[in-house]
Amino acid sequence: MEQEVSDFVLFLGRFHPLILHLPIGFLVMATILEGVSRLKRFDEYNKAVELVLLLGSLSAVAAALLGYMLAQAGGYGEQLLIIHQWSGVGVAVASAGAYLLKRYNRNRSSALMDRAYLSLLTIMVIALGIAGHYGGSLTHGSDYLTQYMPNGLRTVAGLPPKEEKGFKKITNLEEAAVYNDIIDPIFETRCTSCHNQNKKKGELQMHTRQLLMKGGEGGPIIVEGEADKSEMIKRINLPEAHDDHMPPEGKRPLTSEYKKLLEWWVNSGAPFEKRVSELKRSKEIQSALNTLVDPQANMSPAEKLLASDIDPVESKVQTELQKHGVDLRPVSDRGHWLQADIKKEHSVDSLLVMLKKVSPQLTWLDLGETTTTDKALQPIREFPNLTRLHLQNTRITDKGLSELAGLANLEYLNLYGTAVTDAGIQQLEKLDNLTKLFVWRTQVTQEGAQDLQETLPNLKVYLGAEKKSVALENDSK
Numbered sequence: 521m522e523q524e525v526s527d528f529v530l531f532l533g534r535f536h537p538l539i540l541h542l543p544i545g546f547l548v549m550a551t552i553l554e555g556v557s558r559l560k561r562f563d564e565y566n567k568a569v570e571l572v573l574l575l576g577s578l579s580a581v582a583a584a585l586l587g588y589m590l591a592q593a594g595g596y597g598e599q600l601l602i603i604h605q606w607s608g609v610g611v612a613v614a615s616a617g618a619y620l621l622k623r624y625n626r627n628r629s630s631a632l633m634d635r636a637y638l639s640l641l642t643i644m645v646i647a648l649g650i651a652g653h654y655g656g657s658l659t660h661g662s663d664y665l666t667q668y669m670p671n672g673l674r675t676v677a678g679l680p681p682k683e684e685k686g687f688k689k690i691t692n693l694e695e696a697a698v699y700n701d702i703i704d705p706i707f708e709t710r711c712t713s714c715h716n717q718n719k720k721k722g723e724l725q726m727h728t729r730q731l732l733m734k735g736g737e738g739g740p741i742i743v744e745g746e747a748d749k750s751e752m753i754k755r756i757n758l759p760e761a762h763d764d765h766m767p768p769e770g771k772r773p774l775t776s777e778y779k780k781l782l783e784w785w786v787n788s789g790a791p792f793e794k795r796v797s798e799l800k801r802s803k804e805i806q807s808a809l810n811t812l813v814d815p816q817a818n819m820s821p822a823e824k825l826l827a828s829d830i831d832p833v834e835s836k837v838q839t840e841l842q843k844h845g846v847d848l849r850p851v852s853d854r855g856h857w858l859q860a861d862i863k864k865e866h867s868v869d870s871l872l873v874m875l876k877k878v879s880p881q882l883t884w885l886d887l888g889e890t891t892t893t894d895k896a897l898q899p900i901r902e903f904p905n906l907t908r909l910h911l912q913n914t915r916i917t918d919k920g921l922s923e924l925a926g927l928a929n930l931e932y933l934n935l936y937g938t939a940v941t942d943a944g945i946q947q948l949e950k951l952d953n954l955t956k957l958f959v960w961r962t963q964v965t966q967e968g969a970q971d972l973q974e975t976l977p978n979l980k981v982y983l984g985a986e987k988k989s990v991a992l993e994n995d996s997k
């Protein structure tokens with residue numbers, strides 16, 4: 521069945537969707553004119569019918585020819601295509617016939633011929649409806665019209681109630697069916713819109729197990745047990761801008777977790793009947809699997825905080841703070857979390873007292889390079905949502921650090937170039953979420969850093985270039 525089709529034919533075929541609107545317009549218009557002109561008041565419109573029918577049938581023939589060329593490109597469901605094709609041909613033939621009869625009837629008035637003409641016109645309109653409907657199904661999928669139909673109407677129309685496509689929430693991960701609960705939903709949400717019974721892009725259909733394993737134009741897309749050799753895995757791992765990347769550029773891409781899970785499934789032999797507990801899982805796969813149960817499973821506490829929502833700050837407050845040298849900006853384009861930078865030349869003595877107005881929203885605070893002292897830092901304990909704090913090159917000492925002990929969400933702390941010592945940073949030992957601490961150019965020693973890291977295993981202490989970094993030593997272990 522495969523035969524070479526010239527590029528020029530395919531090029532012309534692409535004009536089908538453009539041209540097809542002409543016969544629809546002309547032929548519907550001809551029918552309306554014909555109907556209306558049968559009323560005495562509008563009988564002069566009758567003269568126009570012949571011309572409009574001629575234009576309609578010529579453009580219908582053109583649309584049918586171009587449609588035939590488009591079909592050579594393949595990728596359309598067989599059955600829908602046949603119905604569409606033949607109803608399209610029906611439109612062309614019926615409209616040409618109607619035109620000829622209209623011409624023939626011009627000067628004669630035979631009731632029989634008029635009835636034949638009207639019958640042909642009716643057939644033409646019906647064929648037009650069928651061709652249009654199936655054409656729409658070919659391009660948009662057969663559920664295009666009904667996809668968003670409310671459930672009430674669906675019942676009336678005899679359709680089953682809407683099913684939630686894609687992921688059902690997984691509660692018991694060990695018992696979950698690897699294919700049905702994890703792999704197939706990924707295909708359903710990201711692939712089958714183009715690889716199904718109606719649209720077979722690349723001759724590939726992914727909506728049933730058999731067709732998935734059969735593969736596409738280039739043969740099987742899955743080599744059981746060998747993800748590296750599987751066309752499907754190769755394609756999802758290509759750079760997004762690459763022509764062969766799947767899903768194609770502009771479509772919602774696969775998350776890195778989904779990619780890993782598909783790879784895992786193929787490497788496990790692409791089984792259809794196994795449960796999660798029956799397959800080997802690396803740590804990385806386990807953490808990808810965990811996100812199916814809880815989307816926030818792999819987020820740090822700070823990321824979870826930022827993923828939650830908070831009320832916005834009044835713009836009045838924002839402008840007022842701006843006047844005092846506080847640059848307030850949203851942390852991201854979603855949510856209302858704020859970061860504050862303080863202009864260096866401004867006095868910071870009572871600044872934190874003023875900032876209390878935005879303390880629930882404030883999550884990043886940059887006091888770096890300012891004259892902040894231990895005393896000015898005191899109100900910091902009333903900023904529970906701080907995740908990042910810059911205090912580099914300020915005047916704070918160990919005493920100031922004791923104020924930070926309650927900042928449970930703090931993840932990043934920069935103390936570069938301050939007078940803090942080993943004793944000072946020990947006061948941070950309750951900050952379970954601290955992962956980055958910068959103490960270059962301070963009195964902190966390697967031993968002091970090591971001590972703190974023993975209490976806080978997720979912490980990296982950055983001592984800088986002069987002293988051997990504890991962080992590096994930890995990594996090489």
Ligand code: HEC
Binds near residue numbers: 714735741764
């Ligand atoms: C927007 C439509 C679209 C979506 C969505 C899409 N694809 Fe495709 N796919 C295509 C087109 C078009 C081709 C044929 C052109 C080509 O080979 O790149 C194709 C071809 C393929 C092929 C090669 C088939 C062969 O044998 O030549 C594979 C494998 C594939 N897709 C996998 C996927 C996977 C996996 C997903 C979901 C993650 C996906 N596709 C989602 C449009 C799509």
